[in-house]
Amino acid sequence: MLSNGQAPSGWSFLAKLLTALLGVVGLVLAFMFSVVLLAVVGVAVLVLFIYFWWKTRYLRQQIKDFQENQEQEFQHGNDRVYEGESRREDERI
Numbered sequence: 310m311l312s313n314g315q316a317p318s319g320w321s322f323l324a325k326l327l328t329a330l331l332g333v334v335g336l337v338l339a340f341m342f343s344v345v346l347l348a349v350v351g352v353a354v355l356v357l358f359i360y361f362w363w364k365t366r367y368l369r370q371q372i373k374d375f376q377e378n379q380e381q382e383f384q385h386g387n388d389r390v391y392e393g394e395s396r397r398e399d400e401r402i
Contacts, residue, residue, distance in 0.1 A: 320328075
């Protein structure tokens with residue numbers, strides 16, 4: 310900018326057009342790069358999630374079995390709770 314508020318006219322119309330085209334091409338390339346990067350990160354997160362899910366399947370099955378056993382013991386047992394303490398009364402012959 311010049312001191313009188315006007316832009317310098319040293320650039321030709323062709324130079325201005327070329328600069329604008331290079332700017333648009335740069336923006337398009339930056340957008341394409343960001344889309345590819347987002348896709349790569351998304352696939353990596355998905356692969357890590359599936360790996361974690363697969364490696365913990367045995368642990369999840371153990372937790373499920375434990376919960377089912379606890380529920381069956383509670384339903385079929387003679388458990389009584391007195392003041393926050395759990396006591397089991399077994400019948401003895």
